[in-house]
Amino acid sequence: MSALLEVDGLTKRFGGLVAVKDIGFSIKGGEILGLIGPNGSGKSTVMKCIMGIEKPNAGTVKLEGINVAGWPTHRIARQGVGIVFQHSRPLQRQTILEHIKLALLPDNLLMLFTDHNVSRRAEEIAARVGLAKVMHRLPRTLPFADLRRLELAKAIARNPKVVLIDEPFAGLTKAEVADFSNLIGSFRAEGHAVLLVDHNVKSVAALVDRALAMYLGEYVADGTAEEVMRNETVRAVYLGGKIETAARPEREGKGRPPLLDVRNVGVLYGKAQALDDVSIHVGEGEFVSVVGLNGAGKTTLFNAISGLVPSSGAVTWKGEAIGGMTPAKIARMGIVQCPETRELFGDMSVRENLDLGGQHLPVAETQRQLQWLFELFPILHSRQGQVARTLSGGEQQMLAIARALMMKPKLLILDEPTLGLAPVILEQLSKALEKLRQTTDITVLLGEQNVTFALPHADRVYVLEHAHIVWEGDPARFAEEAGTGYL
């Protein structure tokens, strides 16, 4: 069977940044391809280029031989491509059935009455995805999994040749994932071509026929899911290379209550379960790493601790329950987060950013802190007056960490500090963290996808996968037990 979707030489630039470079693949009818990559790999951009949401700078996207690259989205949709977005908001006042009918409507200004056939077909589709019982209900009364089915229904309504699905299983429970998998599998059986876009191979391994891994916009590997998971370059990208550990003697005081105690915390984003019954604890002076792939829930966990998102369960700090306090208060209490997005004050200088971090300290203390931080991160000293926005990625990360340290935190939470940084910078960061660890008794909670970075400093490791903690232990055992199954 010839290919239904053929992508060749696809390239997309945003200003100076090359988001996608020379990507090509083909999918035949009755085949499912998984497009895999961490954050920033360009996989979402590829999907958008296929759908016409972004116009590629070069390359072709052929749908049954016809090149649709550069066409407006609605034309590509009508040509035979359906898409399921990761975050969709359904209209609140229309029933499920009406949503599906919408997907079946022609692009006609004069459609004043619904075709009888349209209604019938909509009901068939609703039944097909398992929504027959609820098709007359409003979206707000339905659970998350049903809303995802609705999105799937809308995407396949006009029987497209190709279906694109972004993060098919995000927010679904294990049981729901199985159901959904079967549903997607049935499209394949009908002869559609399916492209799944996801963070990691493992979650889609059972479903895809083939996988293609991307990193920083470029092709890394392809083959069966197994082959891709075992590919050296892929593992290097995700795990960061050879795993080394250097744990200190067990720092956690036996019998002493932990500094931070997180119990049975759950977080809902709308209806999606982003964290499910997660419990961790951090002892005084410990360095704890939470490893997990993008989308596993690390940021959600940290945001729940910092009070930035509402959560169920209990978070205790030095014995005091902090759920319900404002995030600013939690920060002032000593839990300081350096988030993945860094949240720097872009138009202010390095020095000004640091000063703001030290706002709550008396002036003399601020000076001392600054001195210490300049020793820890010499590059910040030389770039004191430079505007934060113009710093390189690594420098910005160091500034973000330094700024957080200005607050003299009791617990420093670091979320994915290595994201998008070159190996040389990782070295510097690693050294700085090591120095921090050796010379102070600061407590650190680190969240990382890059296991090679996360392990050497850690006293203990948690593995977070798909909203659950699946492993806990010391770093030495990680390599043996969890490392291989990590991807």
Place this chain on the structure above:
Amino acid sequence: MLALQILIDGFAISSLYALGAAGFALMFGVSGVLNLSHGAIMVVAAVIAWWVGATFGVNPYLGAVAGILAALACAFFTYGVIARPIQNSPAIPKEEKEIFVLTGTLLWGIMLQGAIAYLFTNNPKTVRPLIEGVVMILGVRTPVNEILTAVLSWLVIGLLFLLVNRTRAGKSLLAASMNPRGLTLLGFELSNIYILVWAIYGIVAGIAGVLLGAFLGVSSDNAGTLTASAFSIVVLGGLGSVSGSLMAAYVVGYLETLTAYLVAPSIRTVPVLLLLVIVVYVRPQGLLGRR
């Protein structure tokens, strides 16, 4: 002679516009609120200053203080009763919060306008100038008050600049306009930041209102036009850029003065509107805006 007159009048009115726009722009930059009751608050300040001066016969400085306090009170009301509840309301979806705040502040502005017209009629009121008298500048008779308006406007703008760039509190405002989340992570309560910015806004709008009242006089009818001018200036200068607003204020002030003197006072807003349309099409981010 005419050129000099235009230069002086234009400068004075532009300075006043600049002051009003600076407050408006600061408010938008830090809290994201386009306060459509801006003009009404300025009118309240001017009218209260006039009323206190006329009724109690006190010296104009006290009247001015009363006016400024009135503006401050109105600003806090706008924040506490309209802007904050709407921002926090779970019943309003996120994309619609902006239009609700706009409509809410619009209604509040109309309420203030109606109240003033009811209590004091809509006849123009002039606040007694802080310093009376006339001077000659290079052959042009200029009221001292006019010079005072320009000087005081710039004094306040200067203080504002110092506050925002040199003090700790001010820097936190600046940071809030760049990244409110970053501030929260550093332990700053955003609600305190917002109270501070509304307080500063109330005082600045109050001063601008009193100065306007002394310079040109105000009536409740002016409320809408004042808001429209501030809005236009801020968009022209670039939403979120206070320095852009200052520049734009001068462009608008001079354009209006030139038109009023050289063509006709009744259509002095037309060239400004044309400019606005061109800017929105060609360079929507304004002169110095970033987004």
Place this chain on the structure above:
Amino acid sequence: MIRSRTFQLVVPALLVLALLPFGVGGYILGLLIPAFYMAVFAMSWDLLFGFAGEVNFGPSFLIGIGAYTAALLNHYYATPIPLCLAAGAFAAVIAGVVLAVPALRLTGPYFGLVTLVAVLMLQNILVLFAGITGGEIGLDLPDVLAISDTTNYYYALVFMTISGAILFGLSRSPVGLILQASGQNAVEAAALGFNVAKHKLAAFCISAFFSGLAGAMLIFYMGTVSVGTVVDIAVGVNVIIAAVLGGRRTIIGAAFGAIFLIGAGELLRPLGQLSTFVVSAVALVVILFFPGGFMGRLLQTGGRE
């Protein structure tokens, strides 16, 4: 349909309104007639905002173009009323297209500003060319719709009912659904195969048509046209408040909001300037506590289940 809440609210209301001239005098009728035209303005605005998602801060731009086109034709060329109305509606549609073009390229407050500027420009131009347009004082029109209050009342009521039915029907039709999807998330709507630009343009044209036509009819009722009655920002503000008060995305709610606003304003007239204060205060309270508006509240549990 008989069981739909909207139906249950609207039909009795219409019946009452239809029978009103038999019971009340010219004063109340004279009050309701402009209210009915205002209702059409507000309903057209709701179609654009509630469905296409475009905030128009200057609806009086479209209304004014429609009204003045009709007025000028009638005043200077003694064109018969039906032709004036048609010309007014047509001119308003052109104006709607003019407004739509930037709308499709600008977002957020910038588009709102364009609409605001459009009104101010129109106002200034009309005043500038006062020789032709009558400026602030306005023009007298040789023709009027009718002399008797009752006839005018029925013209207005029927017009409002038909316009309302069409606009409401559109909002509930498949086209309305597409429009709503386009307004909420243009990318997702496009991914379903809809040319969002085309649909939004259509929404502008429809909104403009009804606004312009209603504006033209209004001035032929009043017998004069002036800047203050059809172009002023205040007119636009009332339209927006009426629509938001009545409930976004309900179309019918806008009509209720308009009638309430005009009625309340009139009832409170003895209070003088305080009347605007009170009406605005009430509107503010409604917005803060019932963001869904009158209709939103009433339709909360009803409708589709």
